Amino acid sequence: MFLETYETHNAVIDKKLKDKVVVVIDTLRATSVITTALVNGAREVIPVSEIEDAIEMSNRLEKGSFLLGGERNAVKIDGFDLSNSPLEYMSDVVKGKTIIITTTNGTRALKKASSSDDVVVGCLLNVSAVADYIYSQNKDTLIICAGTEGKFSIDDVITAGAIINRLRSKTSFESDDLSKACYFLYKSFENNIMDIMKYGYHLNRIEKLGFHDDIKFCTTIDMFSVVPKYRDGVVKLI
Ligand code: MLT
Numbered sequence: 001m002f003l004e005t006y007e008t009h010n011a012v013i014d015k016k017l018k019d020k021v022v023v024v025i026d027t028l029r030a031t032s033v034i035t036t037a038l039v040n041g042a043r044e045v046i047p048v049s050e051i052e053d054a055i056e057m058s059n060r061l062e063k064g065s066f067l068l069g070g071e072r073n074a075v076k077i078d079g080f081d082l083s084n085s086p087l088e089y090m091s092d093v094v095k096g097k098t099i100i101i102t103t104t105n106g107t108r109a110l111k112k113a114s115s116s117d118d119v120v121v122g123c124l125l126n127v128s129a130v131a132d133y134i135y136s137q138n139k140d141t142l143i144i145c146a147g148t149e150g151k152f153s154i155d156d157v158i159t160a161g162a163i164i165n166r167l168r169s170k171t172s173f174e175s176d177d178l179s180k181a182c183y184f185l186y187k188s189f190e191n192n193i194m195d196i197m198k199y200g201y202h203l204n205r206i207e208k209l210g211f212h213d214d215i216k217f218c219t220t221i222d223m224f225s226v227v228p229k230y231r232d233g234v235v236k237l238i
Contacts, residue, residue: 002140003167003175005160005182008147009109017116021137023130023163024113024121024230026146027155028202029084029211030106031123032218033069034099036086038237039224041095045235047107051077054102061098070102074206077102085214109146110230116142121228121235124159124193124221131166133227133238143179154200155219158193161186162221193219 006012009024025031034045048054051072058068069082069089076083082093084103101107113119118137122130134141143163145156161182167173168183175183189196197203203215217223227238 001138001171001173003143003164003173003179004141005143005145005157005176005178007145007152007157007178008150009112009144010150012112012142012144014115016142017113019139020116020118021134021139021141022113022116022119023134023141023143024106024109024119024146025123025143025156025159026103026106026109027123027159027218028153028200028206029086029214029218030101030103030146031121032125033084033086033089034101034106034121034235035123035125035224035226035228037089037094037099038228038235039226040089040091042089042097042099045099045101045228046233047110047230047235048100048102049108049111051102054080054100057100066098066100067094068100070107072104074104074209074211085211086217087213105146105148109144110235113144114230114233117231119230121230122159122163124162124219125223126226127159127162128166128222129225129227131163131170134163134167135170143182148202151201153202155197155203157182158186158189158197162190162193165190193221
């Protein structure tokens with residue numbers, strides 16, 4: 001097995017995805033939101049790239065069966081039901097619903113990965129479950145960090161490192177330099193990941209916008225033991 005990590009989805013090309021397990025990470029906050037919504041009983045999550053696509057898709061669904069969620073510039077989109085805060089995706093709100101979600105980086109990274117038929121959603125909330133899944137598949141694996149505004153984001157690479165750390169405890173494998181860098185960075189801060197995450201640009205941006213509780217929630221390791229899988233345009237729990 002060979003493991004490769006991409007710091008953003010920009011450099012990912014379709015042919016790289018063929019026959020691989022692909023893990024898409026946007027810890028702050030899109031993949032944490034998707035995971036939380038599914039744990040809390042959402043029927044499915046449909047990631048879309050553009051606001052217009054989300055609205056157009058919602059027009060094709062039965063009224064009351066769906067919720068529109070997501071963000072632009074980290075805040076709720078006008079006319080949408082939910083923002084990109086995982087704390088809004090609780091069971092009394094999302095149970096049984098289809099969630100159509102569009103975010104700046106995370107949903108675009110997922111769309112980019114969609115030519116693989118083995119795409120899973122990773123975040124700090126489910127690192128061990130994702131590592132177990134990679135191990136069970138025993139295939140070459142690509143970790144795609146969503147990043148922020150086209151750039152490397154500390155929260156995503158720490159999450160990649162946490163997954164790699166758990167995978168290393170199960171098996172040995174070859175990996176590229178970025179995977180090793182993610183692992184060693186995570187290892188240096190595993191006792192308190194906030195000691196490094198607090199320097200992240202995106203974390204500070206959403207902290208200033210008042211999303212402190214979201215950060216606390218999204219940086220909780222292994223709150224859930226689930227693997228959301230993205231197939232045929234839809235994310236569902238395995
Ligand atoms: C994104 O997909 O760009 C992020 O989840 C942004 C955010 O934290 O709202």
